[in-house]
Amino acid sequence: MVKSGTVGRMSEATVIMTGKLDPRSGWEARSCPIARAVEAVGTRTAFLLMREAFYGTTRFDDFALRVGVSEPVAAARLKDLVTAGLLERVPYQDPGQRRRLEYRLTPMGSDFFPVLAALMRWGDRWLGPSGVQMRHRDCGAEVGAGAWCEAGHPVAAGDTELAGRPAPG
Amino acid sequence: MVKSGTVGRMSEATVIMTGKLDPRSGWEARSCPIARAVEAVGTRTAFLLMREAFYGTTRFDDFALRVGVSEPVAAARLKDLVTAGLLERVPYQDPGQRRRLEYRLTPMGSDFFPVLAALMRWGDRWLGPSGVQMRHRDCGAEVGAGAWCEAGHPVAAGDTELAGRPAPG
């Protein structure tokens, strides 16, 4: 989000890169990639806008309508996402039409896809089937998401060890 | 979040399952698994609490300290996560100590792991290396995350087709 505020008192010096977070646990802002990722994307609405982008939405109106937020909110969150580098506004021109701008995923934004895929799979599994299916265009098989180690093993929660994390407390 | 509010005006009848969202796009609350997943987890803080749970944190104080939120906030979000079914409070007793409660991941919560893994990988790749490494306990290899289809192909953004989504607009 790269915004000020939200976390009450904190010196400017503690704000690194994507920002803020508590001096008590220096861990947060400096190191934790999850914290930084959530921070970079922003709010719930931003997540949904990213979803729309993956679904192929490019026009402002469609973003607002399909995500179900008001125009001012859509404008603000889209701007945030552009600032964060996940989306970009590119001009285009349909034949015979005037010049327009559309929102498109940057490489950084495109690479966010596994997060959305993982969320989709989890939601379908634990919150009841949604009736929505995502298929691989090339082969038609359904798309899943998960974690694995570089040796190729699937990795579940608890199968991991962390290194490089600052001592807690 | 399973909370009221936030979305201004909307009849109770439109609130389905995990809640709220705009009647304009019936799609939201009913179908979109991503919207429901984000909704179920809740806020930024809830994400970070889930991260801590995966890192092995079980005690209230540690959650508050390591996530960097005040006790009231930690209490509220942890309660939400328990209500949502991601965490559970289980009693335990160390020898010679009094009875305690600890927060533990439910199966539903454990299965959220791929989302966190994907966020971690994305954060490290696009927001700069964090210095944190997650390794597979069994083999020591680093853990990644991504999407693939059931035929085994890796799937990137744009390689997908959606089915079952209500017509937008």
Place this chain on the structure above:
DNA sequence: CTGTATCCCAGCGGATACTG
């Protein structure tokens, strides 16, 4: 069609104080 400006409300979160 693609936004911006303004006003208002409500939830999240910080701080402090207090209980078991």
Place this chain on the structure above:
DNA sequence: CAGTATCCGCTGGGATACAG
């Protein structure tokens, strides 16, 4: 150690109106 109670400010978000 594990919370709860209270107060208060900030940001996100809805609604409406207006602009390029």
